[in-house]
Amino acid sequence: MNDRPPPLKRRRVSSSAEDMQHSIVDPGTIKINVSGAYIIDNGEAQSPASDSSVEEQGYEHDRRDIRLPNHTSVVSHVAADIGGSLAKVVYFSREPGAKEPGGRLHFLRFETEKIDTCIEFMRELQKKQRRANGGKQSELCVMATGGGAFKYYDRIKERLGVDVMREDEMECLIQGLDFFITEIPNEVFTYHDEDQDNLIHYTDARADVYPYLLVNIGSGVSMIKVEGPSKFQRIGGTSLGGGTLWGLLSLLTGARTFDDMLAMADAGDNSTVDLLVGDIYGQGMGYDKIGLSERTIASSFGKVFKRKREAEQNAEDGQLQHEDGPGGYDTATPEGAAKQQSDRKFDIGEGRMFAPQDISR
Incomplete structure (x- = not known):
């Protein structure tokens, strides 16, 4: 008698440029029109809807948004990448009074130790979405990845009363990187330290990006050999990463938030x-x-x-x-x-x- 459990189903491996594009714009249950997408720089980083400091708010709204001028359908998803040091949240919003259609993707950062503040922010987004779209509470969907997607799964689901879809961290990382490489202008560049007057050289978007080495700097560092949207292998890494920087700077300086530390280092x-x-x-x-x-x-x-x-x-x-x-x-x-x-x-x-x-x- 075979007592072995049935094998886990694996996702189909994309094998063509068309499949790669599909995997980027359609992560399972949502389709985003990314044609004509570009980055908007709003100046200094913000904490929206409040004049309070970042420390009081518990999060920071990145000054750069992604404008999606041709996306007109409803987006009922909030995406969260909950790591060991930071929790990153992405959400879509319309632009009231704008002359052109579409909307924006907004990016926020929370310290993971303040995960309750992050959940409360998503709850406010849930209320706004319900008012704007006349939708039911259950229609909001949270797409979560990172270790915190498992650690805080029950807490998020209980507080929001919605489905929480946990996605593979590395697949999300690679598909997200592919999105920036192939769809967003001026995102890929080379750095020339010897040319102080022209340090950064931007490269054109290209479809033939594979293979490449991805060095992902989070709380620690992972080095990943990527040969396709779903074909990758971790080949090395180190425990010395962003968490190390945060720990050392908190000991050596009076900085109280991660962004204070980055500004000081800069x-x-x-x-x-x-x-x-x-x-x-x-x-x-x-x-x-x-x-x-x-x-x-x-x-x-x-x-x-x-x-x-x-x-x-x-x-x-x-x-x-x-x-x-x-x-x-x-x-x-x-x-x-x-x-x-x-x-x-x-x-x-x-x-x-x-x-x-x-x-x-």
Whole structure:
């Protein structure tokens, strides 16, 4: 007697450009007209319908929307990618008063630890959809992927009272990437570090995208060899990813949200802490023979030890000046530093050799 359970049904593997296009625009139960789609930049990131800060709201509305000028049918779906660090939500809305038909895809980010805020946002979307379309509550459908689609499945279904369709994370990732590569202009580019005046070069959309290597940076990093819409293989990865960045920056800085951390990193200068090829070969010099420019990182955080050692020496010098200098101060205080006409303060009592903000100078 065979006690083995019946094999799981696998999705049909797309084998043609037509099938690939179908898998992109028709993920099972919904069809989106993506002809003429383009990205709209609305300026600064927003938290819609509120003047509250991102921290108070618990989410951020990306400043870039995708305009779908030729999609006119009702979209009753909300899509959510719930990862280990962030939960990303995509929804479609009409544009009241717009002269042309169609609508927009909106993109939001929530910290996963605030998943209840994310669910509440979807509940508000559910109410708006019901008012706009006269639909029943059960007509809304949540398409969810990522680990959180399983971890929070019961909570989402109970709070919203709707079907939650869980989709394979990697298939969604690859089909979504195919959508951007083949349908959205100015989404694929090459980066040329040696050309500081023209760093980014956009490439034309193309259908023959396979094979390619997909490096997906989430809480961790996965490297995936992609040979078709449903033909892929994970070939490597690392645990050092976005979660690592978030953890380190939360320890080193006063940033309180993920986007604060990204903004801080963007404003910083990595050459103050990373050892570059130019530091080894000399200013203006690279290792051109093997394709390494002057600004290529030779060793991440390779300068930190030197900076720390210099800070320790400066701290010792400052302590000696404090002990030998006039005034008889018992502790190194800001007032004491002011009397010494010094613009430098050393927090030697806390064992802090240099301040976190020094990293971004």
